[in-house]
Amino acid sequence: MADEVKLYAFAEGSFVCRAKIALNLKRIEYENIEEDLSNNNKSADVLKYNPVHKKLPVLLHNGKPISESLVIIEYIDDVWKGVPILPQDPYEKAVARFWAKFIDDKCMPALSKVYSSNGDEQDIAEACEQLQILENELAVKGTKFFGGDNINLVDIAADFIAYWLGVLEEVTEIKLVTKDKFPKLTEWADNFVNCQVVKEILPPRENLLALFRKRFGKA
Structure with a gap:
């Protein structure tokens, strides 16, 4: 069955x-x-x-x-077996869980605060501080993804940063992630959204644009 x-x-x-x-x-x-x-x-x-x-x-x-x-x-x-999403090694698994929790507990609230406050300078500084931590982690790892050569729990947890954030930046004109400031994060985001398993299920960009314009009052 x-x-x-x-x-x-x-x-x-x-x-x-x-x-x-x-x-x-x-x-x-x-x-x-x-x-x-x-x-x-x-x-x-x-x-x-x-x-x-x-x-x-x-x-x-x-x-x-x-x-x-x-x-x-x-x-x-x-x-379900097959392609692993978390590392098999107990230590590496704990590290992946740490970074996924960091994204949810630190990055997401900081990013949300920026756009709810319409780009308050202090909120922008806080969000960039959290993003810099992710930038540094990618630089230290020196890999294509947080998961190495393939995406893992951390990459999936950061899907908002890879795709939704760019649309939000376009609608609000509050730009946080630039290639000059966050080169590793920018490169990672491009690689992530172009993964076939990711690209197949991402919502159309125009749908997100309409959603965010409605939410943030942009015509």
Whole structure:
């Protein structure tokens, strides 16, 4: 009997795309259930399967719900073999988890603050400080991706920086990541979005432009 896999999703969401990338890497067939969040609506299923955070994505595997994107990625990696998403070595696995958590706990809030404050100088400085830490990590590793020659948990966790951030910069005209300032991060982002397994599931740029223009009041 085949596994029943469903993903409650929002096409333009970077956290949802993390789960989609992981599923795509493992070539797992799943039913994609798109949620309508236009009026901040949450379906009864989402509220039922993720009653604590009430957020997307939610993965449903044989009727069992898993929520939170990084948890979902690890679950996918544990259940389905094939292309590994986390390193096999315990130390390297712990390091990958550290950097994924750093992205969620430090980078994402700092970036969000920049655009919610319409580019406050102090917020920009804080966000650039966090991005510089990622830049330095790539420089030290000297590899194509955070995962080495192939993407891993950390690269997937940073999908917003690779793709969504550039669209947001275009809409708001608040530019953070330039080739001069962050050459390694810029190169990494280009490599990441051009990975076949990533490119196949990224939302169209025009859809994100429309979403962000609506959100930030740009015509």
